[in-house]
Amino acid sequence: MHFALIYLFIIATSAYAIPSDLTAPVVKHAWAHIPEGWEVDAMPSANHPITLKIGLKQSRINELINTLYEVSDPLHPKYGQHLSRIEVEELVKPHPESVYAVHDWLSMHGVNIATEVARNSAGDWLSVSLPLSRVESMLAAEYRVYRHKRTDERVVRTTAYSLPRALHDHIDLVQPTTMFDNMRKMHAMFHVDESAAPLLPEGTVLPDVTGPAGYVPQAADKGNRIGVTGYLEQFVNFADLQTFYSMFRPDAVGFNVSVLSIDGGLNDQTMLGVEANLDNQYTTGISFPTPNIYYTTPGTAPTINDSVTPPQRDEPYIDWLNFVLSHDDMPFSFTTSYGGDEQTFPKEFANRACNLFAQLGARGASVMFSSGDGGVGAGTCLTNDGTNRTIFQPVFPATCPFVTGVGATFQIAPERGIDFSQGGFSVYFPRPSYQAKAVPPFLEKLGETYAGLFK
Structure with a gap:
């Protein structure tokens, strides 16, 4: 993640007395029991490192x-008057009282604010590396090593954590805490029919589609780019990309995508990624010669386990969003083909990620999911809140009102919707005004x- 290490407010924190209510912990989140599929395996070392x-x-x-x-409203006088990075950060930066309170709390637990705390460019996302014993003290939590019964994966998590009452109005979420995972992949949005025969012999060159279903390639406008996001150790293979061009877009042969790594994300050419290849091939196939940037971000999103989406490790969306939002120069179109049942994302996480997508939109970016x-x-359609109700399951982040959810189609002239495409009404987010009609x-x-x- 891209961090600015010095923040203006830190110089003032030492002048404030620590409020007494910073020592009164109140539960922020807790599970009634160990999440399904997990069991206590061992006691972690007191020195186990945690990046809080x-x-x-x-x-x-x-x-x-x-x-x-x-x-965003063509009928509004401010239509098209997008904000700069600085203007967006001015709106989302935490209130000084929040900064003071959190800094006092961290200082109370021996954290050196100037040297140990990293933060994103807006200052609303802090990161500090600490031994487990100190984290447990700060969060009034008891961490254990948990083992997933099916995968044998092991993680260090807690079933409950607390914050001082005074901090509940200043902090949205803390992780890793009650976000369980088993290093399993969240949904990558592709559908493979293993029984289907190849559509065309290898090397077949297709004629251009003409008429209403066709399109005319446009010259790449100066500065125009498209961002393609990738997670789950999914990589774009350059050789496969050229093969795709030779079959379906011969005028693009030799064209390539730029790869941008976030938090050490890889693009290993020996590991083929179905989703990453699909996304980049079809995006560049349509948008050529517009430059494409492939963002490779490690990790998967924290979830609450349900019948389809398994629990997963640290989130990728907020890491990617903080990275992109920290730059003045960015693409203004993004496409993402990942997500999972909305109910598997803790609501506080979904809200925070959705608000970050709003920041992208305010800066003029169009974000497609x-x-x-x-x-x-998918699966049993059962809720994971203990009631086991049967409902249609919408997919997040497509349910966020600040992104555009796109369903799947097949065929051309005419194009048709496919039967496995998903959608639905969000349970977390109210209907946005633009859908009122x-x-x-x-x-x-x-x-x-x-x-x-459905709701």
Whole structure:
């Protein structure tokens, strides 16, 4: 993650007395029992290293969201008047009281604010590396080594953590804490039919599609770029990319994508990635000669286990978002083909990530996410809140109102929707105002069909 190590407010924290309520812990999040599939395996070492990440409240996030809607509305006087990085960071930077309170709390536990705390460029996402014993003291938590019964993966987590009451209004989330994982992959949005025969013999060159379904290649505008995101150790293979061009876009042969690593993300040419190859081949196949940037970010998103999406390790979205948002120069179109059942993402995490997507939008970026490839719901469609209700499962981050969820199609002339494409109404996020005219007529037409299966 890209961090600025010095923050203006740190010079003042030593002048403030530590409030007494910083010593009164109140539960921030807890599981009633160990998440399904896990069991206690061992006691971790007191010196086990933890990189603690702290999300501070964003002081003027509602103002930023209102601005996003204004600059995105063709009928609004501010349409197209996007914000700069500095203007966005001014709206989301934490209130000084939040900074003071969190710094006092960290200082109380022996953290040197000037030398040990890293932060993103907005100052609302802190990171500090500490031994486990100190983390347990700070969070009034008891960590254990947990083993996943099916995969045999082991992680150090807690089933509950607390923060001083005074910090609950200043901190959105802390991790890693109750986010369990088993190094399993979250959904990568591709659908493979192993029984299908090859569509065309190798080396077949297809004629251009003409008429309404065709398109005319455009010259790449100066400065225009497209960002393609990749996670889960999915890599774009350059040789495969050229093979794709030779078959489907011969005028692009020799063209390549730029690879940008975040947090040590790799692009190993010996490891073929189905999702990464698919995403880059079709994006560049359509957008050539516009430059494409492939962002490779390690890690998977923290989840609450359900019947389809397994629990996973540290999130990739916030790492990627903080990296991109910290730069003045960035693409203004992004496409992502990853996600998982919305209910498997802790709500506090989903809200925080969604607000970061709003920051991208306020700066003028269009962010596209695949809506899913499991139909109206994958697996058993059971809720994971203990009630075991059957509902349609929407996919996050496509459910975030500040991104564009895109379903799958097949065929051309005419193009048609595919039966495994997903979508649905969010449980976490209220219906955005821009859908006010489209959704009610749809629901009226639907009538009582599927009543009770969606919100």
